Amino acid sequence: MGPVTAGVLQLLALVGALALAHIPLGSYLARVYSSQRHLRVEKWIYRGIGADPDTEMTWPAYLRGVLAFSAVGVLFLYLLQRLQGVLPGSLHFASVDPAQSFNTAVSFVTNTNWQSYYGEQTMGHVVQTAGLAVQNFVSAAVGMAVAVALVRGFGGSRTGELGNFWSDLVRGTVRILLPLAAVAAVVLVARGALQNFSGIHEVGQFTGGSQQSNGGAVASQEAIKELGTNGGGYFNANSAHPFENPTPFTNLLEIFLILVIPFSLTRTFGLMVGSVRQGYAVLATMATIWLGFVALMMWTEFAHHGPALQAAGAAMEGKEVRFGVGGSSIFAVSTTLTSTGAVDSFHSSFTGLGGGLTLLGMMLGEIAPGGVGSGLYGMLIMAVIAVFIAGLMVGRTPEYLGRKIGAREMKLAAAYLLVTPALVLVFTAASMALPTPGHSMLNPGAHGFSEVLYAFTSAANNNGSAFAGLNANTDWYNTTTGLAMLLGRFLPMVFVLALAGSLAGQRPVPVSAGTLRTDKPLFTGLLVGVVLIITGLTYFPALALGPLAEGLA
Numbered sequence: 001m002g003p004v005t006a007g008v009l010q011l012l013a014l015v016g017a018l019a020l021a022h023i024p025l026g027s028y029l030a031r032v033y034s035s036q037r038h039l040r041v042e043k044w045i046y047r048g049i050g051a052d053p054d055t056e057m058t059w060p061a062y063l064r065g066v067l068a069f070s071a072v073g074v075l076f077l078y079l080l081q082r083l084q085g086v087l088p089g090s091l092h093f094a095s096v097d098p099a100q101s102f103n104t105a106v107s108f109v110t111n112t113n114w115q116s117y118y119g120e121q122t123m124g125h126v127v128q129t130a131g132l133a134v135q136n137f138v139s140a141a142v143g144m145a146v147a148v149a150l151v152r153g154f155g156g157s158r159t160g161e162l163g164n165f166w167s168d169l170v171r172g173t174v175r176i177l178l179p180l181a182a183v184a185a186v187v188l189v190a191r192g193a194l195q196n197f198s199g200i201h202e203v204g205q206f207t208g209g210s211q212q213s214n215g216g217a218v219a220s221q222e223a224i225k226e227l228g229t230n231g232g233g234y235f236n237a238n239s240a241h242p243f244e245n246p247t248p249f250t251n252l253l254e255i256f257l258i259l260v261i262p263f264s265l266t267r268t269f270g271l272m273v274g275s276v277r278q279g280y281a282v283l284a285t286m287a288t289i290w291l292g293f294v295a296l297m298m299w300t301e302f303a304h305h306g307p308a309l310q311a312a313g314a315a316m317e318g319k320e321v322r323f324g325v326g327g328s329s330i331f332a333v334s335t336t337l338t339s340t341g342a343v344d345s346f347h348s349s350f351t352g353l354g355g356g357l358t359l360l361g362m363m364l365g366e367i368a369p370g371g372v373g374s375g376l377y378g379m380l381i382m383a384v385i386a387v388f389i390a391g392l393m394v395g396r397t398p399e400y401l402g403r404k405i406g407a408r409e410m411k412l413a414a415a416y417l418l419v420t421p422a423l424v425l426v427f428t429a430a431s432m433a434l435p436t437p438g439h440s441m442l443n444p445g446a447h448g449f450s451e452v453l454y455a456f457t458s459a460a461n462n463n464g465s466a467f468a469g470l471n472a473n474t475d476w477y478n479t480t481t482g483l484a485m486l487l488g489r490f491l492p493m494v495f496v497l498a499l500a501g502s503l504a505g506q507r508p509v510p511v512s513a514g515t516l517r518t519d520k521p522l523f524t525g526l527l528v529g530v531v532l533i534i535t536g537l538t539y540f541p542a543l544a545l546g547p548l549a550e551g552l553a
Helices: 003-034 040-049 059-082 098-109 125-155 165-190 218-227 248-272 276-302 307-312 324-337 352-363 374-394 407-433 445-460 475-504 521-545 547-552
Strands: 200-206 209-214
Touching (some): 003 248, 003 276, 059 475, 098 475, 125 218, 125 374, 276 324, 276 352, 276 521, 352 445, 352 521, 374 475, 407 475, 445 521, 445 547
């Protein structure tokens, strides 16, 4: 079997598995967030945190819950790293320095999981499990909670209420992420992933020295890092490490875990707004962009440009031979079109155009299908923009799901769209203009610029993957990427929840003959075009200086 055929078969198997999971999982998610019943363990948690899960919240109250919970998470994780040197189970690793502790705490709380450190040489068992793994669960649950709040905004009726943040947070963790991650972890262990709490031991000898490695609860963290679209890795090699991702089967499983909740949330959206067809329209938009990116990525990596690539049969530099170009291409597209950031190959080693596709995937806003929760609310913001543009074209007041899109709604949607590009471009420009940050670049010219652009694109979009080659463990990059992650996560949430509150306070508009049908292929095509055009106009100059210049050279 040729490598191209193998890649296509992997893609077909993945699409089939996602299709089988879509209806049952999407329906289950809708039941979870619509249920009036609380599980016993959930009641214990509510008592422990002093929350009333039945109190309806307006958008400011919901936002205060999101920000307060996240602030406590940042503080706890920061202190855990600073105290690592005196904690048991630290594998004798020293406490993490302040700048890196801040960067890592912000990274995991914001669902970014950007890592400017070597995991197996920096973090002990306590920080990995009690700190990083816990945030993998709750940061993903926060994203789903905000998405559900926006969906309720479309379905509300002049109440202005969006549900209860604490109830949504706990249910997302207890009823969705924990059971799914447990099953996935068992499968990973069965296929060879590591799961223990062993210390540092020698794993091999060679002339002049030996190789050492430490164990850890790798499979359980690997499961939730993919399922919650978190990213990061127990080891520095991330999902290219055989302890995290042993076989081609586990590689495909991990891609499935990355995509299954974001794609299934479209059905949840359709059920909660009372029109499954609306969910299918959003799903079709996401699937069209994702499949298009996968096809383009495979083409660029199998194109055989240059004698080295022709001799290897494809662009094999930086890729694991056990996954091949096909598996690596699907993983790279899936991880950058979501907010996952895990990698099974090194994006800096992709062809110029292939590396550009990973950048562009994040620049779209990671909405195809996007992160857990964040992908859905990002796509719904794009849908609001699309119906506004369509309304301008035909001279009608734009409406979406029975809600009028007026000046306030458009201002909030526009602010959402502008935050992330502003962070990316301003921090990238500052890094290129100042003398010291440039010393972190491994490569000169267009590729070196792409390293810096990728770092801030990844941070501001809460992705977490790295282009490699950039030494990001400096005070400048630890601080600036930390700020980009914080602002890139929570400022958009402010605008999303404010939009949800505005929509929830409206009286539903009845459907008329002039209403734009947003559940038809025509709207799907319009939405795809809006996503690509807005991103192209925003980022094209920066892309032209980096991956496009390199790819066309």
